[in-house]
Amino acid sequence: MNAQGKVYLVGAGLGNVGYLTVKALQLLAQAEVLIYDALVDDQLLQLVPENCLKLDVGKRGGKPSTPQAEINHLLVKHCQLGKQVVRLKSGDPFIFGRSAAEMKVLMAHNCRFEVVPGISSSYAAPLLAGIPLTDPNISSCFAVFTAHEPEKLDWEALARLETLVILMGGKQLSVIVQQLLHYGRSPQTPIAIVKWAGTQKQQIWTSDLANIQIVTAGVSLSPVVMIIGEVVALREQLNAKIEIEFPALDMLPDQPLLGKTILVTRSAGQSSNARDHLATLGANVIEMPTLEISPPSSWEDLDQAIAHIADFDWLILTSTNGVEYFFARLATQGKDARALAGVKIAVVGEKTARSLAQQGLQPDFIPPNFIADSLVEHFPEPLQAKKVLFPRVETGGREVLVKEFTMKGADVVEVAAYESRCPQTISPDALKALQQQAVDVITFASSKTVQNFCQLLANHGGANLDSVCIASIGPLTSKACQQQFGRVDIEASEYTLEGLTQAIVQWAQR
Incomplete structure (x- = not known):
């Protein structure tokens, strides 16, 4: 097979x-x-x-x-x-x-x-007819059954229930009425019959057990849902007019990624925004965390930098993790954003800027293209003799950025603010989809996610990715994709998650 x-x-x-x-x-x-x-x-x-x-x-x-x-x-x-x-x-x-x-x-x-x-029409048909199946005063329960084979039903037990919902009973209406009356239901018990519920052909008849066959004489009662009980009377009391919309196919929400399965490789707990955005565009999203974010092995260097924060000219933040861990540690040292009054802040990326805004601060500089590589090239002032604090990931950080800052004459103090590790296990759903070649696109938002993805997949038996589209958030990530996969199929023009999503949409439309 x-x-x-x-x-x-x-x-x-x-x-x-x-x-x-x-x-x-x-x-x-x-x-x-x-x-x-x-x-x-x-x-x-x-x-x-x-x-x-x-x-x-x-x-x-x-x-x-x-x-x-x-x-x-x-x-x-x-x-x-x-x-x-x-x-x-x-x-x-x-x-x-x-x-x-x-x-x-x-x-x-x-x-x-x-x-x-x-x-199911068993509960949707009454709703669309304006009939509540339960009510605190007259219906504490309801039973759903099919009257396709009425001889097999316990009519004595059913007749004692407050509300009945009957499917496939159109041809058995006379038997239904006869059996319920035989076992003690009042002839005045309200009944509603809803045909083609929730469609443009929907029709509703209401009466009581004594007269419903007269009301529906000569009418084809298929497919219908019958509701029997005092709750039917609530329809008139509530004057319920339930609107039913019938969207044409071209009026459905624009979902350019409908039918596409996209694997999102983000750090654990940080992929929900990407997932939700892709899902609204119709994609089937599978999350595969390839990064685990945790505190660094030691806080000593960061604590010392915070203790002398006034000595720095610039604070460089290149990720939301850097923002969150830096300010959390600032608070543990009894300080808040006011301690940065004399320090200018540069951030990489709009998402990092939004994270900074949650701390009540606005960046003094955001490089164009939202990438760290353009940070030095477009820096707003000479770096000669400037003291720069760079809270970063403990291992695998941006050595090139530090080197370029130093070449421009800056005194860069690197401190570990957090650590990112490769998870030990892979999501079972992600592994299954990859091995069964059920994934259309894999997204990568950093070089480290590419490396960790390949390591995780290799540790769990591997998979054939020849038919999978490789999507990268930017040039550095694309370089890692080229090294690992030998190709990049999509690269975002704007190096953000929103830009990556837009690039995937354009790919799908092509």
């Missing part, structure tokens, strides 16, 4: 694209085979790639249906061919979705699979 094959049992929800989950949207965009149910809206079928194989296996009562054995065969067959298969089911896969049978077959054939929830 091809190791890349996988089946996704996906809930299509109500059919309205607006109620599709983000995960489902992403999977549809990268599906190679789509096996879908009868009640799946045609609009959802337009979300798959043009070359996706689409197979209709829908089951509708009283009409020719695809046997479950044939559906099982198709799932296994295409998975074993190495395809990404989306098994699209109306509603939620685990609510009358026959998923258990399909999962058992997939497991029996060692096929990988994943279940993705969807919005």
